[in-house]
Amino acid sequence: MKNTLRNIFHSPKFVIGFVIFFGLLLFTFIYPWFVMADPLEMVGQGNFFKPGTYVSVKDTVDSKYYTLNIQAKSANLGDHIEDKDKADMRDWLVNYGGVSQEEMDAADDNTLVALWLEHYDSKAKQKGLLASKKKAFVRLDKEIQKLASDADMIIAQENEDGELEETASVDSQQYVNTRDISNKRTFVLGTDNFGRDVLTELVQATKVSLKIGLIAGTVATLIGLLLGLLSGYIGGVFDDVIIFITNLFTVIPSFVLLILITYSVGQNARGVTLIATVIGATSWTWTCRSVRSQVISLRNRDHVNLSKLSGHSMMRIVLTDILPYVASYVVMAFILQISSGILAEAQLSMLGLGPSTTTTATLGQMMNWATLYAAHLNGSWWAYFPVVFVITIIAFSLNLMNTGLDQVFNPQLRD
Amino acid sequence: MKGYKKYYGQKIAWYLITFIIAVVLNFALPRLMPGDPVSAIAGQAASGMTDAQAIKKVYEEYVERFGVNDPMIVQFGKWAKAAMHGDFGVSFSQYPRTVSDIIASSFGWTLALQLPAILLGWLLGNILGAVAAYMKGVFDKVILPVFLFISNMPGFGMAVIMLTVFGIQLGWAPTSGAYGFDLIPNMSWTFIRSVISHYQLPFWSIVLITIGGQAIGMRSMSIYELNADYVKYSRFLGIKDRKIVGYVFRNAMLPQVTGLAMSLGTMMGGALVSEIIFSYPGLGTTMMNAIKGNDYPLLSACTLVITIMVLLANLFVEIIYGIIDPRIKAAQQD
Numbered sequence: 203m204k205n206t207l208r209n210i211f212h213s214p215k216f217v218i219g220f221v222i223f224f225g226l227l228l229f230t231f232i233y234p235w236f237v238m239a240d241p242l243e244m245v246g247q248g249n250f251f252k253p254g255t256y257v258s259v260k261d262t263v264d265s266k267y268y269t270l271n272i273q274a275k276s277a278n279l280g281d282h283i284e285d286k287d288k289a290d291m292r293d294w295l296v297n298y299g300g301v302s303q304e305e306m307d308a309a310d311d312n313t314l315v316a317l318w319l320e321h322y323d324s325k326a327k328q329k330g331l332l333a334s335k336k337k338a339f340v341r342l343d344k345e346i347q348k349l350a351s352d353a354d355m356i357i358a359q360e361n362e363d364g365e366l367e368e369t370a371s372v373d374s375q376q377y378v379n380t381r382d383i384s385n386k387r388t389f390v391l392g393t394d395n396f397g398r399d400v401l402t403e404l405v406q407a408t409k410v411s412l413k414i415g416l417i418a419g420t421v422a423t424l425i426g427l428l429l430g431l432l433s434g435y436i437g438g439v440f441d442d443v444i445i446f447i448t449n450l451f452t453v454i455p456s457f458v459l460l461i462l463i464t465y466s467v468g469q470n471a472r473g474v475t476l477i478a479t480v481i482g483a484t485s486w487t488w489t490c491r492s493v494r495s496q497v498i499s500l501r502n503r504d505h506v507n508l509s510k511l512s513g514h515s516m517m518r519i520v521l522t523d524i525l526p527y528v529a530s531y532v533v534m535a536f537i538l539q540i541s542s543g544i545l546a547e548a549q550l551s552m553l554g555l556g557p558s559t560t561t562t563a564t565l566g567q568m569m570n571w572a573t574l575y576a577a578h579l580n581g582s583w584w585a586y587f588p589v590v591f592v593i594t595i596i597a598f599s600l601n602l603m604n605t606g607l608d609q610v611f612n613p614q615l616r617d
Numbered sequence: 618m619k620g621y622k623k624y625y626g627q628k629i630a631w632y633l634i635t636f637i638i639a640v641v642l643n644f645a646l647p648r649l650m651p652g653d654p655v656s657a658i659a660g661q662a663a664s665g666m667t668d669a670q671a672i673k674k675v676y677e678e679y680v681e682r683f684g685v686n687d688p689m690i691v692q693f694g695k696w697a698k699a700a701m702h703g704d705f706g707v708s709f710s711q712y713p714r715t716v717s718d719i720i721a722s723s724f725g726w727t728l729a730l731q732l733p734a735i736l737l738g739w740l741l742g743n744i745l746g747a748v749a750a751y752m753k754g755v756f757d758k759v760i761l762p763v764f765l766f767i768s769n770m771p772g773f774g775m776a777v778i779m780l781t782v783f784g785i786q787l788g789w790a791p792t793s794g795a796y797g798f799d800l801i802p803n804m805s806w807t808f809i810r811s812v813i814s815h816y817q818l819p820f821w822s823i824v825l826i827t828i829g830g831q832a833i834g835m836r837s838m839s840i841y842e843l844n845a846d847y848v849k850y851s852r853f854l855g856i857k858d859r860k861i862v863g864y865v866f867r868n869a870m871l872p873q874v875t876g877l878a879m880s881l882g883t884m885m886g887g888a889l890v891s892e893i894i895f896s897y898p899g900l901g902t903t904m905m906n907a908i909k910g911n912d913y914p915l916l917s918a919c920t921l922v923i924t925i926m927v928l929l930a931n932l933f934v935e936i937i938y939g940i941i942d943p944r945i946k947a948a949q950q951d
Binding site for chain 2: 554
């Protein structure tokens with residue numbers, strides 16, 4: 203046993219997979235110690251806020267200002283204008299603004315803006331330009347004027363008479379230290395369609411999905427192992443019945459069974475544990491088949507016969523003389539069941555048959571909501587990429603562990 | 618040939634039994650769901666009515682039409698009888714469309730998408746696995762691991778990534794549907810071109826995730842076979858390397874053929890879900906709509922069609938297997 207474990211932990215593939223998997227698992231436990239917010243709290247009003255740190259605008263107004271010698275907007279004007287608009291600006295300047303092509307080619311973003319401010323005139327003759335395009339240029343010009351403006355921003359408040367009264371003016375070189383602002387929140391991965399913090403939700407969802415995988419894997423392995431051992435060892439009619447059922451459910455796709463069963467239990471009963479159990483209960487056939495065939499080849503070995511002659515009970519023979527031989531396979535199958543369980547949950551949720559609960563999130567549900575709110579079409583990558591990545595990395599680490607074990611137990615596969 | 622007849626007879630009989638059990642499961646399970654979907658439709662039809670008698674009448678009419686008052690076994694009898702003529706009843710959620718009509722319009726899309734994609738993925742995977750086992754080097758150390766990583770991605774994950782990168786960022790292919798929304802299906806060139814361009818993203822997303830899983834299986838089988846005694850013996854006999862490799866891969870292929878049949882159900886499941894991402898009008902999207910609309914006649918017909926497809930594919934593979942596996946051939950000729 204000790205020797206086997208040492209062998210296993212000398213397999214680089216297994217170790218990498220192990221580290222990734224347990225690192226992830228550990229992270230899901232440690233993260234809540236630091237971020238205590240409710241993962242399903244709807245922080246934002248509206249869907250899909252970009253990742254970043256959010257500070258309260260009101261608080262910045264009330265905070266102390268520092269004047270820094272940093273060119274405020276005009277320094278990096280180019281970054282705030284879209285590439286398409288820049289190209290349009292260049293075209294306009296060359297065609298109607300009287301700027302030569304060479305000068306234009308040499309201009310970088312800042313000179314481009316400077317040239318634009320200098321040469322653009324909405325009243326200039328713009329031959330061959332559609333009216334809508336002309337208006338678009340006017341709008342663009344306004345935008346650039348606003349960006350380039352260094353004028354003070356005035357904050358006014360309504361006084362008792364209902365008149366606006368200037369309370370402060372903000373100059374473009376005034377800065378606020380974010381440490382002075384009490385109200386701020388960082389969304390490393392933005393928010394989802396309900397305005398929930400994706401990272402916090404993701405960590406909790408990962409935990410729940412891992413739980414689903416573990417429950418599904420355990421259920422599937424236990425059923426498969428038990429039926430496989432018994433049908434292989436006892437044989438006869440019992441074996442016939444088991445092998446019939448096993449064959450049946452290997453041919454009928456488990457995906458279909460899963461859909462049918464989860465649908466039939468109804469939405470109210472569909473909890474996390476139930477879904478996990480159903481996934482486990484529909485995916486044990488492979489373990490059962492392989493265990494059975496291994497047991498059949500084992501049951502007439504000498505040491506088993508010797509045990510029988512010594513009058514050991516069936517229980518003892520199965521547990522001490524047969525189980526150790528199939529254990530390595532069962533562990534490997536268990537590992538794969540975890541990853542397929544997580545995947546099955548995600549697929550079910552995508553179809554709308556996932557766990558129906560409002561208190562927890564699962565990876566599949568996050569994905570489902572992101573799809574329903576068209577996150578993939580409106581460019582909100584933070585709502586689904588991290589989820590896909592987590593599912594992939596879990597499956598990858600488990601597969602890596604499996605391959606590592608395979609190489610340890612099947613020396614032929616070693617490089 | 619007589620042996621073959623018995624072999625195939627047994628196989629077909631076994632598949633028939635499986636089929637019957639699958640049909641019963643497909644019929645019974647969705648109908649066990651608590652709740653009353655008929656009342657929802659009747660409620661819609663009766664909305665605005667104030668006369669309790671009239672509402673009751675509307676409800677009863679719908680109950681009668683969907684036949685949900687009878688005991689389950691009677692319903693099954695009626696359903697099975699009608700199903701044999703291709704009539705699966707009326708859809709609840711897309712009433713008054715019939716289930717057969719909906720299935721007929723989505724089945725073709727799924728078949729045309731998944732069958733070629735899975736087959737191509739399987740073929741490419743096997744080639745990659747064999748090459749990785751035989752040539753080693755960059756195939757074994759770089760390309761195979763990359764595809765292995767990709768194959769761990771869920772189908773819909775790959776779909777989303779392809780959609781974002783190639784559909785939205787690069788704009789190479791359209792992002793949703795099976796043909797342009799402004800087109801009516803016909804045999805014109807515009808329509809066919811539109812179908813082909815909409816086909817690309819779903820197709821390649823399925824192919825890409827299929828490759829890795831198949832390749833790793835083929836690689837280990839090939840390594841097993843390359844180290845087998847008969848290979849060494851043939852080398853001693855001085856048989857040409859190319860010929861030996863041919864035998865090796867033929868032997869390594871056999872388990873891969875069964876592997877394909879066995880994993881077909883899982884693969885299809887994944888591919889059906891990726892259809893949803895692309896709003897591809899196949900069975901996956903239909904199934905999602907059926908689930909959302911609490912439409913069990915449609916759902917059970919969808920799952921039934923999927924089951925039948927998998928069963929037929931399995932049966933087909935078993936028949937092919939009987940022909941290409943020399944061991945079965947030998948056993949039957951005794």
